[in-house]
Amino acid sequence: MADVKIPLLGKTLSEIQGIVHGLGMPGFTAKQIVAWLYDKKVFSIDDMTNLSLKNRERLKENYEIGATAPIHEMRSVDGTVKYLFCTPEGDYIESVYIPDEDRATLCVSSQVGCKMNCKFCMTGKQGYTNSLTPTQILNQIYSIPERDKLTNIVFMGMGEPFDNLDAVLRSLEILTADYGYAWSPKRITVSTVGLRKGLERFLEESDCHLAVSLHSPFPAQRRELMPAEKAFSITEIIDILRHYDFSKQRRLSFEYIVFKGVNDSMLYAKELIKLLRGLDCRINLIRFHAIPNVDLEGTDMESMLAFRDYLTQHGVFATIRASRGEDIFAACGMLSTAKRQAEKNKETN
Ligand SMILES: C[S@@+](CC[C@H](N)C(=O)[O-])C[C@H]1O[C@@H](n2cnc3c(N)ncnc32)[C@H](O)[C@@H]1O
Numbered sequence: 001m002a003d004v005k006i007p008l009l010g011k012t013l014s015e016i017q018g019i020v021h022g023l024g025m026p027g028f029t030a031k032q033i034v035a036w037l038y039d040k041k042v043f044s045i046d047d048m049t050n051l052s053l054k055n056r057e058r059l060k061e062n063y064e065i066g067a068t069a070p071i072h073e074m075r076s077v078d079g080t081v082k083y084l085f086c087t088p089e090g091d092y093i094e095s096v097y098i099p100d101e102d103r104a105t106l107c108v109s110s111q112v113g114c115k116m117n118c119k120f121c122m123t124g125k126q127g128y129t130n131s132l133t134p135t136q137i138l139n140q141i142y143s144i145p146e147r148d149k150l151t152n153i154v155f156m157g158m159g160e161p162f163d164n165l166d167a168v169l170r171s172l173e174i175l176t177a178d179y180g181y182a183w184s185p186k187r188i189t190v191s192t193v194g195l196r197k198g199l200e201r202f203l204e205e206s207d208c209h210l211a212v213s214l215h216s217p218f219p220a221q222r223r224e225l226m227p228a229e230k231a232f233s234i235t236e237i238i239d240i241l242r243h244y245d246f247s248k249q250r251r252l253s254f255e256y257i258v259f260k261g262v263n264d265s266m267l268y269a270k271e272l273i274k275l276l277r278g279l280d281c282r283i284n285l286i287r288f289h290a291i292p293n294v295d296l297e298g299t300d301m302e303s304m305l306a307f308r309d310y311l312t313q314h315g316v317f318a319t320i321r322a323s324r325g326e327d328i329f330a331a332c333g334m335l336s337t338a339k340r341q342a343e344k345n346k347e348t349n
């Protein structure tokens with residue numbers, strides 16, 4: 001059996017210092033290694049040319065960079081690219097590259113599948129398989145051809161980031177630390193259904209933007225759409241957020257998929273205004289990407305515009321999120337589900 005090597009990608013500076021120390025290398029090599037990883041973004045330890053040949057060989061005995069290219073990509077007519085990665089366990093995850101004028105956003109996954117089982121979500125339908133390691137989270141950013149064009153990262157791919165918070169926080173540290181990518185936290189948004197412990201810890205330990213998936217201002221209806229509401233209600237989430245100061249650089253937004261005949265009337269807009277009163281935030285209205293076997297439909301653009309205008313006129317700034325890559329299975333979880341299905345069919349034929 002081939003030796004399994006430990007990936008360096010996804011290790012923090014202090015972890016690399018521990019490795020360097022353990023291998024008996026001089027302390028300064030830790031900074032050199034993180035620079036090769038996160039600044040120069042090399043694909044081989046052999047490329048770390050300011051490390052002595054002996055130290056590179058020593059490192060290579062047990063470690064590797066750990067970057068793996070996507071196995072599949074789908075390009076939309078609008079420039080959006082969906083990438084499919086395969087993890088060492090043979091699971092599939094998706095990332096979506098979304099170019100838009102002077103911005104280039106990558107939507108990354110944090111888990112394989114998801115435990116939250118939201119009614120409208122294809123990833124939820126897959127169930128939960130695994131949580132991604134920091135290596136697997138960062139690899140989505142490291143291994144795409146557009147990596148040097150990226151201006152923003154959103155954790156809005158497969159999975160619930162607060163259900164894998166250690167790995168997500170470690171990735172955020174590497175993306176924002178001076179020794180790492182040195183990105184401003186303002187370029188990164190983490191989206192969540194809201195899990196109590198995760199929310200509190202994220203607010204404490206990170207400065208990145210927060211997006212909360214809201215979808216209904218009424219707890220009973222939100223519970224129908226999003227079972228996570230049972231454990232941590234939107235009213236409690238908002239209570240915690242009210243005690244936090246979002247007036248500085250950090251942005252708080254709420255995601256709201258507008259479903260036809262479900263949550264698109266002015267009654268809902270009025271309730272949202274009540275719920276969010278006094279909070280420094282915005283609402284992103286999202287068009288529903290239809291998924292199979294779910295009796296939900298997206299609302300029409302006219303109702304969406306009226307909903308947006310009502311909210312904005314009543315002091316809750318609302319925008320309509322442009323729907324991208326509709327021709328390439330844009331709803332997260334669709335491509336990996338198709339791949340899983342194709343493999344199952346192969347096995348049974
Ligand atoms: C896939 S989730 C991942 C992050 C996190 N688990 C969450 O729910 O916020 C990212 C966003 O996509 C939304 N979403 C899920 N399925 C969707 C669909 N079929 N159409 C449009 N948006 C969807 C979610 O509600 C959420 O706001």
Ligand code: SF4
Nearest residue numbers: 114116118121124159
């Ligand atoms: S919307 Fe988010 S939390 Fe809900 S099932 Fe999908 S990935 Fe999980």
